[in-house]
Structure formats: structure tokens, C-alpha cells
Amino acid sequence: VTGYAKLLPPTGPVRPDSYDFSFDSYFAGIGGSGFFLGNPTVVATDDGEMSLPARLFSSIENAREAIADHIRGSIGGAEGEIAAALIVGVRAGIPDEINEAMRRTGIYHIISISGLHMALVAGTIMGLLRGAFALFPDFSARRPVKKYAAAAALFSIAAYLVISGVVVAAERSFIMLAVMLIAVLFDRAALTMRNLAISAIAVILVSPHEVVGPSFQMSFAATAALVGAYAGWADHRAGKTRPPSPKRSLPGFLTRKFLLATGGLAMTSIIAGSATALFAIWHFQRVSPLSLFANLAVMPIVSVVVMPFAVLSSLAMPFGADGPFLYVMGKGLTAMIAVSSWISERSPIDGVGLISQQSVLLVAVALVIATMATTWLRLAALPFALAGLLTVSDIRTPDVLISEDARLVALPIGNGELAVNRERPNEFAADNWKRALVSETIVKPEMFDKADGQFDIAAPTDLPQGSPFYCREGLCLARHPSGAIVAYVEDRKNTWKACAFADLIVVNDATAYDACHNPLVVVVTKRQLARKGSAAVFFDPQSATTPAVIEFAVDGPYRPWHEQRKFSREARGLPPYKRGLPPYKKPDKSDGKPAQ
Incomplete structure (x- = not known):
């Protein structure tokens, strides 16, 4: 087939310590995935031009599709699928x-x-x-x-x-x-x-x-x-002697x-x-x-x-x-x-939240001992199993989760609710976060017009604890149950608006930088997320003077399946591509100003 397609590099984990999809793609030999922009055109080819493995795989795939169509036609409905x-x-x-x-x-x-x-x-x-x-x-x-x-x-x-x-x-x-x-x-x-x-x-x-x-x-x-x-x-x-089975009807x-x-x-x-x-x-x-x-x-x-x-x-x-x-x-x-x-x-909710890694390792050791030993040594598995079960909950749940494209921010607000900053959140990420944070319901943001006076963006002192996101003019605010205020900014030029009151600011702009210059305010930019992956944020409920702690999914030396992260426009601090943009110029670092 031929046609125009949009290809995207493999994505990373939707949150720290979750499954890394780029890892699987790397070993599967997949460099990117995407979709056609319009319908592709089938190109007529001569089977003689195809290699023997290609003809073999093509024949198998055609046979699979033909059998699948035959089964669907014979049974029909969901049963046929x-x-x-x-x-x-x-x-x-x-x-x-x-x-x-x-x-x-x-x-x-x-x-x-x-x-x-x-x-x-x-x-x-x-x-x-x-x-x-x-x-x-x-x-x-x-x-x-x-x-x-x-x-x-x-x-x-x-x-x-x-x-x-x-x-x-x-x-x-x-x-x-x-x-x-x-x-x-x-x-x-x-x-x-x-x-x-x-x-x-x-x-x-x-x-x-x-x-x-x-x-x-x-x-x-x-x-x-x-x-x-x-x-x-x-x-x-x-080791037991059994009498012969009695006759039964x-x-x-x-x-x-x-x-x-x-x-x-x-x-x-x-x-x-x-x-x-x-x-x-x-x-x-x-x-x-x-x-x-x-x-x-x-x-x-x-x-x-x-x-x-x-x-x-x-x-x-x-x-x-x-x-x-x-x-x-x-x-x-x-x-x-x-x-x-x-x-x-009739099944209750199946989301159980995060568990500690050491508990899984201890139970794995117990399983190995219990299955490999053939004598009383099997009892040696009991201490490991007990220790694993006692340490299941020895983990701290993140207070805020941020997607690696900087578009989605979520925080639990109590009562099994998860507040997000978008009316149409990414379904896969939201479902994963719901299970990780033991939440049942997604609470979408409340949107306000520019002329609406109910939401004062400059002085959000009236935000209740555990509130959903309130959004206006490219800026969203929410208050975590701990009292910390989370801000989401679309344009770096609006970052300063949240510097005076926010504890965490997420900037969906690759050209952004920390405009607050306040050690108590944690600023996460689109460029950081593009290079380090999704993030989890932890607030200190005991101290208002302690800055939030942030963990990134790929915060360490790049492995081979992470190398593509450094080449995106976002990772290089560039704005989204538009036709007619002038050539990129390296910033002059002599004046100490950030790159434009």
C-alpha cells in the first residue's frame, strides 16, 4: 500500500513504575506506529518480486483472515468474533x-x-x-x-x-x-x-x-x-494404602x-x-x-x-x-x-491500587522455594510469604500524575473520585490511573468563560480542598485534599499568573522554563516530560514549606529503547511545527536568557 501516514515514536510508561511500551516495541523491532491520513492505495505487485518469507507470511495472513471471515459468517455476532x-x-x-x-x-x-x-x-x-x-x-x-x-x-x-x-x-x-x-x-x-x-x-x-x-x-x-x-x-x-473402592450405582x-x-x-x-x-x-x-x-x-x-x-x-x-x-x-x-x-x-470494583515492589519479590522467592523443594524444606517459604503479605501496603500513593505529553493531569480528591484537567481525557491513561489511585469516578473540569466572574483566576483562595479543576483562559486550577494547589498552563506566558499561589505548575509548552524562581513552587514543563516521561508528584502534608517531590518514569540513563526521546521537537525545546516557520537558531546563552 502507499499513502501519507503520520508516525509516532513508541510511548513510555503512563506513570512511573508502570509498563514501558517502548521496551516491548524495541524488542519487537517496532520503531514507530501511526495511521494513514486518508485511505491508502493498494499497489499491484508481482508475487515474483516478493521474497520467499514475505510470500509465506502473506499466505498465512490471507488464510487467517479468510478463516476468520468464514467463522464470523457461520456463527455471527459477538460469538463469531x-x-x-x-x-x-x-x-x-x-x-x-x-x-x-x-x-x-x-x-x-x-x-x-x-x-x-x-x-x-x-x-x-x-x-x-x-x-x-x-x-x-x-x-x-x-x-x-x-x-x-x-x-x-x-x-x-x-x-x-x-x-x-x-x-x-x-x-x-x-x-x-x-x-x-x-x-x-x-x-x-x-x-x-x-x-x-x-x-x-x-x-x-x-x-x-x-x-x-x-x-x-x-x-x-x-x-x-x-x-x-x-x-x-x-x-x-x-504413602497411603487405600482399600478397594466399593461398588456404586x-x-x-x-x-x-x-x-x-x-x-x-x-x-x-x-x-x-x-x-x-x-x-x-x-x-x-x-x-x-x-x-x-x-x-x-x-x-x-x-x-x-x-x-x-x-x-x-x-x-x-x-x-x-x-x-x-x-x-x-x-x-x-x-x-x-x-x-x-x-x-x-455482581462483581465489586476490581481496582486495588499500587503495591510495593519488595512484597512481589518476597512472594516470588516464597513461590520458588515452595515449588522447588520436595521435603520439609518447603516450610522455608512461609517466612518469605508472610513478609511479602505484610509489606503489600508499604508504598506511598502519588498525589498527582502527569502524562508524558503534558496534556493530562490528574489528582485524587477523595470519595473515590479522580479530578482531571480535560473534558476528554486519554481513556487508556485515565483507566490506568483510576486503578493505581483506587478511584472509581473521573471528575471532569468546570469550564468558565472569560466574562464569567464566578472564578477569579488571580486569587483562587475560594477553591475548596478536594476540588475538581476549574479552567479559564488556558489556565486550570485544583486544590488537592492536602491543601496544595495544582495549576495547569497551556502557554508559558501565563505561568507567572500561578506563581504566587500554586504549589505545582504543569506547563504544556516545550519552550517554557521556570518563571517562578521559587524553590517552594515545583514547575514541570513539556520539555522535561518529553525527555523524562510521565511524572508522579508527592506533597508533604505535614509541612507547607517543603516543596513537592517529583518522580519521572525515565529519570536515569537512557536505555536503547529510550534513545528516541531526545530527538522530538518537545525534547529539544521547540514549539510545534508549523508551515513557514523560520529555521531554528541555537540560543545565545551569553545573555542568560532562555531559548526562544
Whole structure:
């Protein structure tokens, strides 16, 4: 395609200590992202001019889109979008309300292709093949049919990885499951810590940067906890003698099997949820209070109906016989959506705020000891776990958050409210800040006309504590519950207006400088934010003569994924580009005046 496009460099964290998107972009080989200015034009090309990898990737993408369109047409609605996400990894069309409902109920992992889906695909293929081999007892008695089924399952998950888009989570899950299936091929136990360690080493060799990401940490924490719990339970059962099971009627037999399956699913959810809870809170500041009940209600539908029929539909699709299987899969997804929506409506707020880094590290150490030790040494994990839980709240919440483009300022004003300086705040940043500051509601600014006398910008002594932003003439004011006044200025020429009364001034002007010359007034300029990233500000409620403390997200030596920050116009102290501007001249520093 060809056309005009606007490209933007990778953004940094939306607040200090949050996820750095430029870090992920750097290792993914992404130098910028943006959008076309108008519709792009398709350029006709000769396939012979394309390299072999390009033709291969093009064919795979075309096949994915064709399959996704076929699935949407067969099932339709939100169910069709979710089915396309589960089979080929195309999930952009899922409605936002369904995404949010699954996040609140803790079942969004069903949408993201990961270990669950790989395991269900491999299990379905192995179950079908071993059942088919059982129909030929002479052949099954002479051949290692379990290895044949494992090899077929390995091939199937490799195909699933390719057709789902080779996303990072699926790639990591494929490596983990491939190690276990290969262990079966060589007559080794599949569910062992050794295999998990081999999988971790393989993932680190392929994508070492994933170690600091939430996907790697939560995936391996859950798997390690489950493997360790399974090994401990197996050891416990091995040391006990059990009498033969009494004969039961068919209803009693089915009831016992149902209770065992429900109990096993509940324990799996509890173990995996407990192992990943602190990692989820650290990275996302949210937890799903009703996730156990949601998973107990939804996972049988996914495991018995949705994924097996997804596999069957994929096998039947080349022959045009996938319609009945997709129909059953769609009905299962309808039930899943209904359950998640019902539980989401009754789920309390899931934002839990920030937690301390040392608590996460201590719990990680406890998890390693508990899962790796095989004797009474497991008890050594208890002090670390207890210390981690006691230090969860050992962190100070920021009083003000500032976006790296200097356009958005937010401060909690009490009663679960977060005041912002814009009527249309950036939705992603605002949602992240709400969870970090444990706020439920965004309070937008009150706008005043120039002729309106209700808001005296020169003497804002009437601002109540915990007030929203009051804005007029490119200047916004708000009073923090501590009593500190926060000012937002669009033009550096208006900075002096707030110097007499503000404790913090944010200037959305790259050419600005500290015009107050007062050590008690903290001035944050657009140029600082462009170079150092988003900021968090802390006031001292005990002393009015102590200046606010400010922390930047990239306040330190630049790493390779931060180098682009120094080249923007804002980072160089230049105004926004306009046609007809004269060439930039370096400032004359001899007179001590700031650059113009």
C-alpha cells in the first residue's frame, strides 16, 4: 500500500513504575506506529518480486483472515468474533463490554491464546487418536500408540501456533507443551519441574526480554504452582494404602465423578489464582474477586464444548463440513458470555491500587522455594510469604500524575473520585490511573468563560480542598485534599499568573522554563516530560514549606529503547511545527536568557 501516514515514536510508561511500551516495541523491532491520513492505495505487485518469507507470511495472513471471515459468517455476532479469536487469534472485533466483563470476572485468559488453548487442542487430538486406536486392539497392543498420539498432538499445536499469528503468549505456551510432549515420546514423565525448567530456559533463549513481562511471570508462576501441588499430592497419596473402592450405582458413580471434577477444577483455580494474584496486582492494579466462581462456571463449558468443537471444526473445515461443529461452539460461547456478564454485574470494583515492589519479590522467592523443594524444606517459604503479605501496603500513593505529553493531569480528591484537567481525557491513561489511585469516578473540569466572574483566576483562595479543576483562559486550577494547589498552563506566558499561589505548575509548552524562581513552587514543563516521561508528584502534608517531590518514569540513563526521546521537537525545546516557520537558531546563552 502507499499513502501519507503520520508516525509516532513508541510511548513510555503512563506513570512511573508502570509498563514501558517502548521496551516491548524495541524488542519487537517496532520503531514507530501511526495511521494513514486518508485511505491508502493498494499497489499491484508481482508475487515474483516478493521474497520467499514475505510470500509465506502473506499466505498465512490471507488464510487467517479468510478463516476468520468464514467463522464470523457461520456463527455471527459477538460469538463469531470470540470464535475467530480462539481459532485464528483475530480478536479486534470483540465488543468492549464483553471484554470488560471477562476482565472483571477473571476469565479473559480464555480469549488470549495461551497454555489453556494449547493444552485443550493437544488433549483433544490425543483423546481422539487414542480412542480411534483403541478400535484396533491388535494394532494398539503391538505399537506405541500413545507416542503416535503425542506426535500428532505436537504437530497440531505447531499448526495452531502458526495459524493463530505466533503471538508471544502462544509461542511460550507452545514451547512449554512441546517439551512435555517430547518427554512422552522419550518415555519420560511430562509434568515435572525439570520439564518446566527446560521450557523456561527455551523461552528465555528465544525471548529474554519477556522475563520482566506479566505474561511470562504469571504463566510460569501458575504452572510451577500447579506442577508442585500435583507432585506433592501424588507423594501424599503414594504413602497411603487405600482399600478397594466399593461398588456404586450408576447415579452414585456419576455424582462422585462430578464432585471430583468440580473439586479438582476449584483447587486448580485456587492454586493458580493464589500464585499469580500479586503479579496481577503489581502489573495491572486489579483483581477479580469472583474469579473462582466465574472459572468454575465457565471452564467446563470451554473445556467440554467450546475448544473441542473448535478443534473438530478446524479438522472439518477443509472438507466444508464444519457447520455443525461451529454451531455447537457458538452455543457454548453464548452460554459463556451470559455467565460472565451475569457475574460481572455482581462483581465489586476490581481496582486495588499500587503495591510495593519488595512484597512481589518476597512472594516470588516464597513461590520458588515452595515449588522447588520436595521435603520439609518447603516450610522455608512461609517466612518469605508472610513478609511479602505484610509489606503489600508499604508504598506511598502519588498525589498527582502527569502524562508524558503534558496534556493530562490528574489528582485524587477523595470519595473515590479522580479530578482531571480535560473534558476528554486519554481513556487508556485515565483507566490506568483510576486503578493505581483506587478511584472509581473521573471528575471532569468546570469550564468558565472569560466574562464569567464566578472564578477569579488571580486569587483562587475560594477553591475548596478536594476540588475538581476549574479552567479559564488556558489556565486550570485544583486544590488537592492536602491543601496544595495544582495549576495547569497551556502557554508559558501565563505561568507567572500561578506563581504566587500554586504549589505545582504543569506547563504544556516545550519552550517554557521556570518563571517562578521559587524553590517552594515545583514547575514541570513539556520539555522535561518529553525527555523524562510521565511524572508522579508527592506533597508533604505535614509541612507547607517543603516543596513537592517529583518522580519521572525515565529519570536515569537512557536505555536503547529510550534513545528516541531526545530527538522530538518537545525534547529539544521547540514549539510545534508549523508551515513557514523560520529555521531554528541555537540560543545565545551569553545573555542568560532562555531559548526562544
